[in-house]
Amino acid sequence: MADDVEDLESFRERARSWISANLSRDDGGRRQGLRMTVSDEEELEAVAHERELQRKLFDADLAGICFPKEYGGQGLTPAHQRALNEELTGYEYPSRIQAPTMTPCAAVLLDFGTEDQKQRHIPAILKGEELWMQFLSEPSGGSDVAAALTTAVRDGDEWMINGSKVWTTGAWWSDWGLCLARTNWDVPKHRGLSVFIFPIHQDGIEVHRIEMLNGSKEFCQEFMTDVRVPDSDRIGDVDQGWTVGTRWMFHERMLHNSPYVTSPVGSGVMESNIGSLLDVARAAGRGDDPRARELVGEARMLSLVEHQLRDRLAEGIPAGALPDQSAAIGRLFSGTTSVRATDITLELAGSAGAAWSADDGPLAEVGVRYLMRQVSCIGGGTTEMARNVISERVLGMPREPSHDRDLPFRDVPRSASH
Numbered sequence: 001m002a003d004d005v006e007d008l009e010s011f012r013e014r015a016r017s018w019i020s021a022n023l024s025r026d027d028g029g030r031r032q033g034l035r036m037t038v039s040d041e042e043e044l045e046a047v048a049h050e051r052e053l054q055r056k057l058f059d060a061d062l063a064g065i066c067f068p069k070e071y072g073g074q075g076l077t078p079a080h081q082r083a084l085n086e087e088l089t090g091y092e093y094p095s096r097i098q099a100p101t102m103t104p105c106a107a108v109l110l111d112f113g114t115e116d117q118k119q120r121h122i123p124a125i126l127k128g129e130e131l132w133m134q135f136l137s138e139p140s141g142g143s144d145v146a147a148a149l150t151t152a153v154r155d156g157d158e159w160m161i162n163g164s165k166v167w168t169t170g171a172w173w174s175d176w177g178l179c180l181a182r183t184n185w186d187v188p189k190h191r192g193l194s195v196f197i198f199p200i201h202q203d204g205i206e207v208h209r210i211e212m213l214n215g216s217k218e219f220c221q222e223f224m225t226d227v228r229v230p231d232s233d234r235i236g237d238v239d240q241g242w243t244v245g246t247r248w249m250f251h252e253r254m255l256h257n258s259p260y261v262t263s264p265v266g267s268g269v270m271e272s273n274i275g276s277l278l279d280v281a282r283a284a285g286r287g288d289d290p291r292a293r294e295l296v297g298e299a300r301m302l303s304l305v306e307h308q309l310r311d312r313l314a315e316g317i318p319a320g321a322l323p324d325q326s327a328a329i330g331r332l333f334s335g336t337t338s339v340r341a342t343d344i345t346l347e348l349a350g351s352a353g354a355a356w357s358a359d360d361g362p363l364a365e366v367g368v369r370y371l372m373r374q375v376s377c378i379g380g381g382t383t384e385m386a387r388n389v390i391s392e393r394v395l396g397m398p399r400e401p402s403h404d405r406d407l408p409f410r411d412v413p414r415s416a417s418h
Helices: 008-022 042-059 078-087 095-112 115-126 242-258 271-282 290-319 326-355 359-362 367-369 372-379 383-392
Strands: 134-137 150-156 158-166 175-180 191-199 205-209 222-228
Touching: 008 205, 095 115, 095 134, 095 175, 095 242, 115 222, 115 271, 134 290, 150 175, 158 191, 175 242, 175 359, 191 222, 191 242, 205 359, 222 383, 242 290, 242 326, 271 290, 271 326, 290 326, 326 359, 326 367, 326 383, 367 372
Parallel strands: 134 175
Antiparallel strands: 150 158, 158 222, 175 191, 205 222
């Protein structure tokens, strides 16, 4: 009942008081992303600390703001989540637990999970006891996730899964996987998929870490060999995985715009870059350079647009004022502006962007970040796919031609290696 909902101002004051008394100020060092200089031990310590932070939020009734009360959430509104995000600005928070654990994984469980699955997993997620990863991309499929070759074959009350998933950030320190697999090869590719959940660290699953050019080993590839999953851990109906997958990808594109995500205001792509851009400009001796100021001003303008866009999507989609697929607009903007922020940083750094020493402070590693800039347009669904979604499902433009839409998947031509 409406009378049971904590009013917004009381909630904000409660959150503000608790945060100032219980959380440390964030100096920017606990960022989520592809880390270059953090050892495995330090990473695991950070993950453990964020689990503790999540539990503290849960115990303070500040976790799962928009999750239903029957699963351990608060049953409040997106406006309450935005208020919490605003009050968290400048404080530490459990960044690694937000994506993909809260969204898309927990969001998919809420949408399609059985009552037993929700009761088993949502409270554990909200307490920081379970960290989830999405087993979605495959080495052969790129952005065409419906072309999954990972196979699930039924064996009585179990399924046997074989295949490989890739580009799973943080799988080596996570607990559970949400996996899209093929259960029917005799129908078109979108009609023969099913979704399963299972523990990541078990017999039959090998997690290999992939070293990037900047030294990060956050990305992983998983090899699954005869992994047995009970039918009770299937999400949605058999062969209806694309129905789940469509909503899954919506939640993935929502990311920080999702009402299920706790993310301080100012943690967006451009907002979090303004301070570092100023540091780079000063270190390069360009603090008074009009061109440098123009570039920082451009970044600030993009920051303001990003913030307003996030608010618009976060308010408009749940209210029905915008179609669900509008989440792709936020995905496209965040990817392209992240690239632009890196370009601006390199221009500000000048020659130090090509050669630097460890003593160069903010100028060090600018060149490496530039070489890694396209990651923001690939991870979490490519910006090319976001453009397709916007054109076809938001603007109503004609669909891109496809020659395999009605073919049984086993008849779709593939390379000899497959």
